[in-house]
Amino acid sequence: MTSTIRALAYLVASLLFILSLRGLSTQETAIRGNRYGLFGMVIAVICTAVALLFPEGEVAAAAVSFSGVGVLAGALGVGSVIGGLLASRVAMTSMPELVAVLHSFVGAAAVLVGIATYLQPGAEVEAARGAHLIEIYVGILVGAVTFSGSIIAFGKLRGKVSSRPLLLPGRHLLNLGALLACVALAVIFLRAPDPWPTQGDLSSMLTAGMPALLAMTFLALLLGVHMVMAIGGGDMPVVVSLLNSYSGWAAAAAGFMLSNDLLIITGALVGSSGAILSYIMCKAMNRSIFNVILGGFGADAGAKPAAGGSAAPAGKVNETTVEQVAELLLAARSVIIVPGYGMAVAQAQHPVKEISSLLLSKGIKVRYAIHPVAGRLPGHMNVLLAEANVSYDIVKEMDEINADFPSTDVVLVIGANDIVNPMAQDDPSSPIYGMPVLEVWRAARVVMLKRGMAAGYAGVDNPLVYNENTLMLFGDARQSVAKLLVALNAGG
Numbered sequence: 001m002t003s004t005i006r007a008l009a010y011l012v013a014s015l016l017f018i019l020s021l022r023g024l025s026t027q028e029t030a031i032r033g034n035r036y037g038l039f040g041m042v043i044a045v046i047c048t049a050v051a052l053l054f055p056e057g058e059v060a061a062a063a064v065s066f067s068g069v070g071v072l073a074g075a076l077g078v079g080s081v082i083g084g085l086l087a088s089r090v091a092m093t094s095m096p097e098l099v100a101v102l103h104s105f106v107g108a109a110a111v112l113v114g115i116a117t118y119l120q121p122g123a124e125v126e127a128a129r130g131a132h133l134i135e136i137y138v139g140i141l142v143g144a145v146t147f148s149g150s151i152i153a154f155g156k157l158r159g160k161v162s163s164r165p166l167l168l169p170g171r172h173l174l175n176l177g178a179l180l181a182c183v184a185l186a187v188i189f190l191r192a193p194d195p196w197p198t199q200g201d202l203s204s205m206l207t208a209g210m211p212a213l214l215a216m217t218f219l220a221l222l223l224g225v226h227m228v229m230a231i232g233g234g235d236m237p238v239v240v241s242l243l244n245s246y247s248g249w250a251a252a253a254a255g256f257m258l259s260n261d262l263l264i265i266t267g268a269l270v271g272s273s274g275a276i277l278s279y280i281m282c283k284a285m286n287r288s289i290f291n292v293i294l295g296g297f298g299a300d301a302g303a304k305p306a307a308g309g310s311a312a313p314a315g316k317v318n319e320t321t322v323e324q325v326a327e328l329l330l331a332a333r334s335v336i337i338v339p340g341y342g343m344a345v346a347q348a349q350h351p352v353k354e355i356s357s358l359l360l361s362k363g364i365k366v367r368y369a370i371h372p373v374a375g376r377l378p379g380h381m382n383v384l385l386a387e388a389n390v391s392y393d394i395v396k397e398m399d400e401i402n403a404d405f406p407s408t409d410v411v412l413v414i415g416a417n418d419i420v421n422p423m424a425q426d427d428p429s430s431p432i433y434g435m436p437v438l439e440v441w442r443a444a445r446v447v448m449l450k451r452g453m454a455a456g457y458a459g460v461d462n463p464l465v466y467n468e469n470t471l472m473l474f475g476d477a478r479q480s481v482a483k484l485l486v487a488l489n490a491g492g
């Protein structure tokens with residue numbers, strides 16, 4: 001493949017990736033955006049494979065490359081089957097875990113590419129040696145932090161690692177010390193002679209920069225573990241988004257090492273979009289992005305430990321029945337539905353949509369209120385509602401709808417907890433204080449559908465359940481909503 005054709009193909013793939021990101025920014029164009037991304041990736045994989053197997057102008061190399069075809073086809077086949085199976089089987093609620101695992105792959109790839117590139121004899125031109133070594137060093141550093149951080153994020157999201165923040169004494173100093181040590185190791189690494197002055201001479205490798213490189217990799221792995229361990233469960237969305245950004249920069253660094261323009265562009269797109277998303281989420285949760293980068297995010301000294309829902313009930317709970325809720329809804333002029341993680345677990349979005357359609361057909365104003373971190377991944381609720389064919393124009397973001405709660409007759413909170421917790425505004429000692437929430441308590445009536453009195457993801461008690469205007473409809477969300485639909489049909 002000539003370099004011109006390859007450059008052109010890479011350009012087309014890059015444009016498709018940009019169009020993909022643009023498409024994914026609104027629900028109406030998300031499917032198209034996904035397709036652009038898919039086509040871009042197919043072009044990228046084919047083009048890279050062809051360029052690898054048939055280096056520029058070397059027709060004779062084709063014969064040599066046939067063993068390479070087998071290896072590459074095998075790797076692509078195995079990767080595609082595993083990826084396809086994982087993606088088709090994963091539940092929507094486990095998506096952040098899958099994303100975290102995929103980020104760890106990118107990190108691991110950057111580390112392996114970096115070490116392999118360093119060990120490749122005579123890979124760099126003398127004049128560019130310094131820059132080349134810096135690429136390798138930074139690529140491995142970011143890759144190792146991404147790898148171990150993503151594994152811990154996966155463990156926390158899966159519940160295998162405690163979601164409580166691990167607060168080691170002097171944790172910021174530990175992070176700073178590790179970073180300074182990485183800088184010192186970088187100096188040793190850059191000054192070391194090339195690893196393979198004589199082909200095959202193992203001892204020269206040990207006296208070269210390899211020990212410094214491996215020591216830094218080890219430190220970076222520890223840094224990744226420590227940074228994510230120090231982050232509280234309720235703040236994991238930002239961490240996953242931040243690791244997404246890190247994985248992009250790690251991929252871009254691997255692109256520099258491999259002199260692959262497309263990898264550089266794609267890595268930069270992922271890195272910058274992940275950083276922008278992290279910033280937007282930090283703003284939505286009233287946090288500083290520097291706290292996230294330094295670790296210890298969401299675990300300020302004054303924060304009290306999460307109650308975990310085990311605290312004694314702080315008041316009287318008003319339990320209600322399906323029939324009573326049906327009556328309230330039919331008598332209402334305006335209803336807002338707040339979906340949360342529990343709706344996703346119960347897969348209740350289809351009957352919920354039927355309820356909203358029924359109420360709309362009776363002339364009742366119905367809207368959905370979406371919190372930026374409702375569920376377990378950004379956009380989780382939007383995806384579920386789109387799957388149930390809920391019209392986009394009645395799905396409102398938090399900022400669009402928060403002012404409308406005081407003029408709302410009934411709010412149905414379906415399997416949501418943290419995102420409607422008034423303590424985020426009222427209690428400065430609460431771990432979620434400062435997080436913007438949906439102000440449902442300002443409505444005339446709030447009906448909460450949940451199975452029991454368990455806390456939400458952040459593990460903190462929610463005083464909303466004891467409010468006078470809150471009614472609790474206990475039970476699995478899907479069953480409660482199905483019964484409610486029957487009662488509404490009977491009552492209407």
Ligand code: NDP
Nearest residue numbers: 237340341342373375376377378417418451452456457477
């Ligand atoms: P929460 O986790 O706060 O609350 C969900 C509630 O749903 C629980 O209290 C639970 O109570 C109830 N529930 C669970 N299963 C069912 C069921 N089958 N039927 C009925 N109710 C059920 O969810 P929110 O959506 O309110 O908040 C999201 C939380 O997740 C935030 O803390 C956010 O920071 C965090 N998070 C968000 C991510 C994102 O990107 N969006 C990623 C990772 C975490 P009970 O057991 O009593 O039924």
